[in-house]
Amino acid sequence: xxxxxxxLPRVQVRFRxxxxxxxxxxxxxxxxxxxxxxxTTQDPLKINLGDALQPPSAAHIFGTDxxxxxxxxxxxxxxxxxxxxxxxATALSMSIAFVLGVSAALGNKLTDGAxxxxxxxxxxxPVLLLSLLFVTVFGAGLTTLIIAVGVGTAPGYARMIRGxxxxxxxxxxxxxxxxxxxxxxxxIRRHILPNAMRxxxxxxTLGVGQSxxxxxxxxxxxxxxxxxxxxxxxxxDAGRTYITEAWWLEVMPGLAIVSFALAxxxxxxxxxxxxxxxxxx
Amino acid sequence: MKTVALKVLGAIAVLWAAATFTxxxxxxxxxxxxxxxxxxxxxxxxxxxxxxxxxxxxKFGFDDPIYAQYVNYxxxxxxxxxxxxxxxxxxxxxxxxEQIWPTIFLTIAALVAAWxxxxxxxxxxxxxxxxxxxxxxxxxxxxxxLPHYWLxxxxxxxxxxxxxxxxxxxxxxxxxxxxxALTLGIPLAGFLGQVTRDxxxxxxxxxxxxxxxxxxxxxxxxRWRHALRHAVLPxxxxxxxxxxxxxxxxxxxxxxxxxxxxxxxLVTAANMRDIPLVSGIVMLxxxxxxxxxxxxxxxYRVVDPRIEVSx
Numbered sequence: 001x002x003x004x005x006x007x008l009p010r011v012q013v014r015f016r017x018x019x020x021x022x023x024x025x026x027x028x029x030x031x032x033x034x035x036x037x038x039x040t041t042q043d044p045l046k047i048n049l050g051d052a053l054q055p056p057s058a059a060h061i062f063g064t065d066x067x068x069x070x071x072x073x074x075x076x077x078x079x080x081x082x083x084x085x086x087x088x089a090t091a092l093s094m095s096i097a098f099v100l101g102v103s104a105a106l107g108n109k110l111t112d113g114a115x116x117x118x119x120x121x122x123x124x125x126p127v128l129l130l131s132l133l134f135v136t137v138f139g140a141g142l143t144t145l146i147i148a149v150g151v152g153t154a155p156g157y158a159r160m161i162r163g164x165x166x167x168x169x170x171x172x173x174x175x176x177x178x179x180x181x182x183x184x185x186x187x188i189r190r191h192i193l194p195n196a197m198r199x200x201x202x203x204x205t206l207g208v209g210q211s212x213x214x215x216x217x218x219x220x221x222x223x224x225x226x227x228x229x230x231x232x233x234x235x236x237d238a239g240r241t242y243i244t245e246a247w248w249l250e251v252m253p254g255l256a257i258v259s260f261a262l263a264x265x266x267x268x269x270x271x272x273x274x275x276x277x278x279x280x281x
Numbered sequence: 282m283k284t285v286a287l288k289v290l291g292a293i294a295v296l297w298a299a300a301t302f303t304x305x306x307x308x309x310x311x312x313x314x315x316x317x318x319x320x321x322x323x324x325x326x327x328x329x330x331x332x333x334x335x336x337x338x339x340k341f342g343f344d345d346p347i348y349a350q351y352v353n354y355x356x357x358x359x360x361x362x363x364x365x366x367x368x369x370x371x372x373x374x375x376x377x378x379e380q381i382w383p384t385i386f387l388t389i390a391a392l393v394a395a396w397x398x399x400x401x402x403x404x405x406x407x408x409x410x411x412x413x414x415x416x417x418x419x420x421x422x423x424x425x426x427l428p429h430y431w432l433x434x435x436x437x438x439x440x441x442x443x444x445x446x447x448x449x450x451x452x453x454x455x456x457x458x459x460x461x462a463l464t465l466g467i468p469l470a471g472f473l474g475q476v477t478r479d480x481x482x483x484x485x486x487x488x489x490x491x492x493x494x495x496x497x498x499x500x501x502x503x504r505w506r507h508a509l510r511h512a513v514l515p516x517x518x519x520x521x522x523x524x525x526x527x528x529x530x531x532x533x534x535x536x537x538x539x540x541x542x543x544x545x546x547l548v549t550a551a552n553m554r555d556i557p558l559v560s561g562i563v564m565l566x567x568x569x570x571x572x573x574x575x576x577x578x579x580x581y582r583v584v585d586p587r588i589e590v591s592x
Contacts, residue, residue, distance in 0.1 A: 124570045124571055126528055133306060136560075223551055243442075247442070250431075250434040251434065262426050265426060
C-alpha cells in the first residue's frame with residue numbers, strides 16, 4: 001500500500017510559502033514532542049514565585065504563569081501529550097470509520113442501510129456533548145478523552161470512506177478486473193481497498209488537528225487530563241482563572257493548538273490536490 | 282406527502298436509537314450507582330452499607346432488571362420525562378426548561394450572524410478577480426478552523442477587558458449576547474462561506490447566468506437574483522448539520538462569558554457525574570438536531586422544486 005501512496009503524479013514544483021511555513025510548524029511540534037529539550041532550556045515545572053504572571057518578554061517569550069513557570073517551555077513540553085491524544089483519538093476514529101464505511105459500501109443493501117442509519121445516529125450526538133456524557137459516566141481522564149473524541153469524530157469519516165469505496169467500486173478498472181475473471185475478494189484486496197484508501201492520508205492529517213482541538217476544548221471545560229501536566233488543553237484550563245489579568249495564559253497555548261491544526265489542514269489540502277492529479281487552483 | 286411521512290418516521294427511529302444508545306452508555310457505568318450518588322452528595326469516597334444504599338436504589342429503580350429500566354427510560358422519554366437529577370433531586374425536564382431559552386436564543390443569533398456574514402462575503406468577493414477571491418477564501422479557511430474557546434477568549438480580552446466595549450460577564454443582557462454570538466458565528470460563517478463560494482463560482486459559469494446577462498441584467502442583479510439562490514442550497518443542509526456543533530459551541534461560549542444557559546449546568550453536572558442531567562441534555566440536543574434536519578430537508582424542497590420531481 002505504501003508504494004501506491006508514494007507514487008504521486010509529477011507536477012511542476014513551485015515554491016509555496018504557506019505550505020513551507022506549515023511544514024516548518026508541524027516539524028517544530030514533532031521535534032517538541034520527541035525531544036523538547038532541543039527547543040527550550042527552561043524547565044516547564046520549575047516554580048519561581050518571584051516571576052509570577054509576567055507578560056511575554058525577551059526572557060519569557062510566552063510570559064509566565066501564576067507560579068512563575070515559563071509558558072513557552074510548558075507549551076513545548078505539552079506537545080508530546082497533546083500529539084499523543086490527537087494521534088490516538090484519530091487512530092480510534094479511523095478504525096471505527098474504516099469498519100463502518102467499508103462494510104457499508106461493500107455489503108448488500110440491507111447492511112448498507114443499517115450502517116447508514118447508525119452513522120446518522122452518531123451524527124445526532126455532537127462531539128463535545130458525547131464527550132461530556134462519556135466523562136460523566138466513566139470519569140475524566142486520558143483514556144476517556146481519547147475514546148470520547150475518537151467515537152465522536154468517527155461518523156464524518158465513516159461517511160467519507162463509504163463514498164470513496166463506492167466511487168472506486170463503480171469505476172471502470174474494477175469492472176475490468178471482474179471481467180478478467182478475478183475473484184471478488186481479490187478485486188477488493190488488490191484494487192478497491194488500495195485505491196479507496198489513498199485519500200485517507202488526507203483525512204488522517206486533518207483528523208489529528210481536529211482531535212487535538214476537540215480534546216483541548218474538553219480540557220478547557222476542566223474535564224481533561226489532571227494537572228500538573230502541561231498538555232495544551234490543561235494549560236487553557238489552568239489559565240482561565242487569570243483571564244482578566246494575564247491574557248497570554250489563554251492566548252499562547254491556544255495559538256499553539258490553532259497553528260498546529262491549521263498547518264495540518266494546509267498540508268492535508270496540498271496532498272489532496274496532488275492525489276487528485278495536478279494543481280488546478 | 283408520502284415522503285414527508287417517511288422522513289418523520291425515520292426521524293423518530295433515529296431518536297429511539299439515540300435513546301437506546303444513551304441508555305446503554307449509562308448502563309456501562311463502572312461501579313455501583315447508588316454508591317456514586319451518596320459519595321457525590323457527601324464529597325467523600327467510602328464504602329456504603331446496604332441500609333444506606335437501599336433507599337437510593339428504591340428511589341431511582343436501580344434494583345429493577347435492566348430491561349425494565351430500559352422500558353421505563355424510553356417510555357419516560359416519549360412522555361417528555363428525562364428522569365431525576367442525581368444531585369439536584371429535581372426532574373431533569375424542569376431544570377433544563379428553566380435554562381434552555383438563553384441557549385436557544387444564543388444559537389439562533391449565532392446562526393443569523395453567520396449567514397449574514399457568509400453571504401455578504403460571498404457576494405462581495407467570489408469571482409471578483411484573483412486577489413479578492415484569494416483573500417476571501419483564505420479568510421474563510423482561517424476562521425473555519427478557529428476553535429470556539431480560543432476565539433471567545435480573544436474576543437473577551439480585546440473587546441470586553443481591554444476596550445471595555447462589552448460587559449465581561451454577559452449575564453442575560455442583550456448587549457452581552459454580541460460577543461458570544463460572534464464566538465459561535467465567525468467560525469460557522471467561515472465554514473458556510475467555503476461552500477457558498479464554491480457553488481456560487483460554479484453557478485456563475487452556467488448558461489442561464491449568461492442568458493440573464495445577455496438580457497441586460499446588471500452584475501448585482503445576476504448575483505443576487507440568480508446565483509445566490511443556487512449557492513445557498515448546500516449551506517442550508519450544512520446549517521442543519523451545524524446545529525449540533527453550535528450547541529457544543531454555546532456551552533463553551535456560555536462558560537467564557539458567564540452567560541445564563543445550559544452550558545453552566547451541563548459542565549457542573551459532568552463534573553458532579555450527574556448522569557440523568559447530562560444524558561437529558563444530550564437527548565434534547567439530539568432531538569433538536571433531528572428536528573432541524575427534518576426541517577432542512579423540507580426547506581430544500583421549497584427552494585429547489587426539482588428534488589420532488591426526481592425523488
